[in-house]
Amino acid sequence: MSELVPGGNMPLPGGAVTVRVPGPFDVSALVTDDGGKVRGDADFVFYNQPSAPGVRLDGDALTVDPPRLRPGATRVTVVVSAAEPGTPLGRLPAPTLHVTAPGGGSLARFAPPHPRQETVLLLAEIYRRGGGWKLRALGQGYADGLAGIARDFGVDVVDDGAASAASPALAAGPAPPLRRASTAPQSPAGAAASRPPSPRLSPSPDPDGFLGLVNSARAAAGSPPVSLDARLATAARAHAAAMAASGRLGVEGRDGVSVYQRITAAGYTYVTVGEHLVSGPRTPAEFVEYCLSDEPPRRTLQEPGFTHAGLAWSDGAGDIYWTALWARPLTPGDLARTAAEVVDLTNRERARAGLRPLAADPHLTTAAQAHSADMVARAFYSHTSPEGSQPWDRAAAAGARRRSIGENIACGQRSPAEVVDGWMNSPGHRANILKADFTHIGIGFEGGGQRGTYWTQLFGA
Numbered sequence: 001m002s003e004l005v006p007g008g009n010m011p012l013p014g015g016a017v018t019v020r021v022p023g024p025f026d027v028s029a030l031v032t033d034d035g036g037k038v039r040g041d042a043d044f045v046f047y048n049q050p051s052a053p054g055v056r057l058d059g060d061a062l063t064v065d066p067p068r069l070r071p072g073a074t075r076v077t078v079v080v081s082a083a084e085p086g087t088p089l090g091r092l093p094a095p096t097l098h099v100t101a102p103g104g105g106s107l108a109r110f111a112p113p114h115p116r117q118e119t120v121l122l123l124a125e126i127y128r129r130g131g132g133w134k135l136r137a138l139g140q141g142y143a144d145g146l147a148g149i150a151r152d153f154g155v156d157v158v159d160d161g162a163a164s165a166a167s168p169a170l171a172a173g174p175a176p177p178l179r180r181a182s183t184a185p186q187s188p189a190g191a192a193a194s195r196p197p198s199p200r201l202s203p204s205p206d207p208d209g210f211l212g213l214v215n216s217a218r219a220a221a222g223s224p225p226v227s228l229d230a231r232l233a234t235a236a237r238a239h240a241a242a243m244a245a246s247g248r249l250g251v252e253g254r255d256g257v258s259v260y261q262r263i264t265a266a267g268y269t270y271v272t273v274g275e276h277l278v279s280g281p282r283t284p285a286e287f288v289e290y291c292l293s294d295e296p297p298r299r300t301l302q303e304p305g306f307t308h309a310g311l312a313w314s315d316g317a318g319d320i321y322w323t324a325l326w327a328r329p330l331t332p333g334d335l336a337r338t339a340a341e342v343v344d345l346t347n348r349e350r351a352r353a354g355l356r357p358l359a360a361d362p363h364l365t366t367a368a369q370a371h372s373a374d375m376v377a378r379a380f381y382s383h384t385s386p387e388g389s390q391p392w393d394r395a396a397a398a399g400a401r402r403r404s405i406g407e408n409i410a411c412g413q414r415s416p417a418e419v420v421d422g423w424m425n426s427p428g429h430r431a432n433i434l435k436a437d438f439t440h441i442g443i444g445f446e447g448g449g450q451r452g453t454y455w456t457q458l459f460g461a
Contacts, residue, residue: 004110004124004137006257007264007448008377012126012133015102016065021080021095021123027062029055030077030153031069034329036231036267038153043070064126066133075127075267077138079149081120089115089141097123099135112139120149125267130332138265140234152230152266210284210311214301217292221302226326232310235262236323239277243323244316249277252450259323264376264448268308268327271334271445272414273452274300276324284311287322300326305415330447339365339443341416342457346433346441349424353434361460363400364442368456370394371409372444375454383407395458402440402460406432411451419455437461 002010021027028046031054032038042052050057054069055076064076080095082088089095097110115121118141125136142149215225239262242253252258257265259275276297281287291297306326313322339360347357371394375381383391391407408429413419423429432438444456 002108004108004135005378006112006137006139007261007379008110009134009136009373010108012066012107012135013101016063017102017107017126017135018061018063018100019078019124020061020098020100021078022060022098023093023095024083025060025080025092025095026083027057027060028079028081029057029062029064030079030149031055031073032075032077032153033072034074036075036153036229039070039072043073066126066128075125077125077153077267078123079120080123086119088117088119089121090117095121095123097137099124108135110137110139112137115141118142122265122267127267127269129269130335136264136267138267140238140262140265152234210288211309213285213288214309217288218302218304221304223302223304224307226306226309229268229308229310229327231266231268232263232308232325232327233312234266234310235259235268236310236325237312237314238262238266240312240314240321240323243277243279243321244314244319247316247319249279249321251275251277258450258452259325260448260452261450263325263327269330270327270447271330271338272305272328273447274303274306274326274414276300276322278322278324279319281322282320287311287313287324291324335369335445338416338445342420342443342445342455343441345416345420346457349420349433355434355436356439358438358441358459361400361402361440361442363398364395364402364440364458364460365444366442367391367394367398367400368407368442368444368458369446370398370444371407371458372446372454372456375409375411376446376449379450381409381411381449381451381454383409391458395460400460404437404461406435406438406459408432408455408457408459410455411449411453413453413455419453423457432457432459435459435461 026047030038031043031052038044045052045055045057054065056063062078082092094111094114099108101107110124120142122138122140124138127134127136211228218225239253239259242255243249246254260273263270276291278287278290281290291301303326305328307328310325313320343360350357374385378386380386392405395402395405408423410419410422413422423433438459438461440460442458447453
């Protein structure tokens with residue numbers, strides 16, 4: 001059984017898996033596509049709507065059968081809240097996720113940091129990666145309950161007892177009967193004294209025209225437009241709030257979580273990522289103007305490789321702290337293309353030195369990818385894993401039969417060109433790339449760790 005940490009992930013076996021959160025909690029699920037949005041009310045599984053294609057809720061047990069999800073679905077996010085609506089999770093025992101295989105065997109356990117004022121917690125997600133499915137631990141909380149879910153998943157929360165609060169877009173159609181039988185004291189008329197809100201579909205707005213400002217600047221540079229992504233907005237909001245709370249800018253907040261870990265925790269797996277962390281501007285227009293005023297931030301805003309963006313700001317000590325995130329999602333083909341580009345750039349450097357090219361080795365590739373993923377999942381950066389394994393141990397465990405092994409690692413670089421250039425400018429890494437004895441290579445890449453992207457080059461002879 002795997003013990004997961006926030007942002008940690010693991011592959012799932014074929015067939016249905018079951019997740020449970022014992023205790024005084026309600027478990028629910030959101031079914032989304034790569035854009036992180038529900039398509040409609042049927043994509044929300046909870047106590048009063050306990051099933052959807054491929055998802056079934058039975059008490060505290062949620063069973064997910066990925067091949068049976070609706071067409072286009074690529075992610076199921078597991079949500080936990082207090083059984084008594086509005087109760088801060090900090091008043092209850094810490095919710096713990098238990099995952100079991102189709103046969104009932106234990107697969108994983110995830111105990112997130114104990115929530116405080118949060119009333120809703122995104123606990124984990126089951127998502128498609130390449131031809132398989134994986135589980136990722138999240139631990140993202142919302143102090144504003146279902147209203148936070150509304151912003152990030154396209155689910156609008158309507159209080160049935162206050163019709164005037166309903167959005168005009170929803171007033172034209174009847175509300176689905178998404179109500180839970182209340183255990184609260186009843187009024188003399190027999191009606192529930194309070195009702196939890198009902199989730200319903202709603203579009204995600206463009207905050208203050210930010211997208212138009214950004215895409216205008218990108219068009220001027222010949223870059224394609226980006227679209228807003230709810231998951232990036234979630235991560236941006238959490239990081240802006242963390243910076244405002246500490247009163248300082250930084251990639252890592254006072255809570256010890258980096259902006260990249262927040263992106264992964266929000267469910268966005270990226271192949272390239274960028275960020276703007278800024279204080280001072282008072283409006284999105286001033287923020288974009290600042291980003292265009294100097295070369296490094298302008299280059300990030302206009303980077304043609306980005307496809308999505310998210311923006312948030314938070315007040316803190318009389319200042320406004322901004323986080324803008326830019327990314328392109330990791331698609332099934334991206335990992336192979338990224339690895340192939342690193343191999344190609346590495347072999348170009350060897351050719352300049354008069355050396356023969358390295359051939360890709362599937363066993364070295366497996367070991368390199370596992371090490372990059374492990375560094376992200378367990379928040380370390382070293383050739384030596386926490387339990388003491390070395391590069392040659394990992395290569396042998398993956399099936400490589402090489403008499404000599406070498407390894408380069410790096411973190412934070414945004415592209416294959418940047419990482420190979422960095423290695424070539426470091427004597428020890430350069431020596432591995434240009435070692436004449438090496439004949440084979442494997443590449444690993446993973447995003448979402450403390451420092452962003454994590455790269456591994458594993459050489460063999």
